[in-house]
Amino acid sequence: MALASVDLGGTNIAVAIGVADGTILREGQIATEGHLGPLGLLERIAELVKELAPEGVEALGMGVPGLCDPKSGETLFLPNLPTQWRGVKVSLMLGARLGCAVYLLNDARMAALGELDYGYGRECADFAFFTLGTGIGGGLVLDGKLRLEGGELGHQSILPDGASCGCGSNGCLEVLASAPALIAEGVRLILTGQAPGLLRLVEGDLNRVTPKVMSECGDEAVLAAIEKAARYLGIGVANVVTILHPRMVGLGGGLAQMGDLLFEPVRDEMRRRVRMFPVDDVRIELSQTGARAGTLGGIALARRAGVI
């Protein structure tokens, strides 16, 4: 029987049906419409799962953007969703609607689980995975096992007196190197006349500034902004390597699609800062599951029946 994967984001909810070997059979997406509330959204998710898999599913793995209790299948704190999402018994409610077991996990940890079962994990037992999107999430696999505790790689303090982060701390990696931080800098450079190429590419529409467009504009100031964000990310990577020395550091999410513009400064900063042991054995690479780490993580979670 098929397995289902749900990735609940602040903007969209990605739903997929797959099988244990990681093959994705069908996919769908709905908007995260806040006015529906948790009950309404779970209803929509259940409907979409039933539509994509009329024959039913054996189990469902679901990622949520924040803190949850995998044991009770309950949300705890989802900073980018309305507060009604606190303490929602997702596994119970969605499971009752679908007649199958539903397993819950933080979205970035779920993406790391996808990499463990269908990506990096096939070749290495220790890796760190950074998901670079609206926020910066993380997951750690140590000795072949996903660590459920901690993992908030995007909330290391990189500049102790830096800008306020949404989490309540200051100078977190997320506030320095996430997509919104980079986009805000791109917009600022347009407004101050330092990014004529970018202005042309977005045809004057500031809403069209994305990391990808920024990486293609050729403006010196924009490229410098990308390098600066990448170097902050490199410091965060260096800290994780210094602390845990995983042999693989994976980068996934939208920002990771910028290629060498992002990866070269990250690798350089890591080599510059980790000096206590040789790091020739540490690879920093793009997600092996492409943009599907989260989706595959949901399938992995369902296949494992929540046993991580």
Added chain:
Amino acid sequence: MALASVDLGGTNIAVAIGVADGTILREGQIATEGHLGPLGLLERIAELVKELAPEGVEALGMGVPGLCDPKSGETLFLPNLPTQWRGVKVSLMLGARLGCAVYLLNDARMAALGELDYGYGRECADFAFFTLGTGIGGGLVLDGKLRLEGGELGHQSILPDGASCGCGSNGCLEVLASAPALIAEGVRLILTGQAPGLLRLVEGDLNRVTPKVMSECGDEAVLAAIEKAARYLGIGVANVVTILHPRMVGLGGGLAQMGDLLFEPVRDEMRRRVRMFPVDDVRIELSQTGARAGTLGGIALARRAGVI
């Protein structure tokens, strides 16, 4: 039969004879006399072990200040010792002299092993241990197991553009919060007339400035310097908690003896910066093995016959 522990430091070498339950029977110390070279020093160590345990020892655990290969029992890179210490087959040479197995480990990881077997490990499966001395070392115990990879908690980048660290990077925790860094600041405050109390306590002898004396002098500027170093340490602790969420963070070594002057800012900074999950369950405490974490780590390493 008894077990032996050797802790090779840049200044002193601590040798102890103990038994498997962690009881220390006899202890001795010799100076790390550089002119003797590795061979001469290993000879002195062997003599002291024989003197303290004439009946012989079953196994010996030895900590070295830097990088070593526990499998081959060879030193790799000991930054605070002369370069002849690179690639010394310590286990082989010392083992031959003593007629017993000799196991090698990084000194901070060995101290964490002491805490695992005879300290924190008795009550928690996950902890981070910072050794605050001439340098800042570290050890991580995850799921009841000492992690041999990484663990260089003192070489996180805290101020990316900060002062040069001995390791070759910049703004590492070690360069901001180690005993020498704090002492240098104490001396500077005396020389600039901002530490009259400290000057009195050391009776005008700048060589007598220690973290402990600094903590007792009552000078406002000196107390502020201690708090500043403690806050840097707190940022390093916060990063480790953010990344791994161990329920216990242990502080050991000379600086940890300053009590609340050190611990309060560290705890405060950790609570201020780790906001992605509740940290009420995280304790930050003094080493449970007192000043003996390293010594007991050597006994633990010998008892375990190198199996970590």
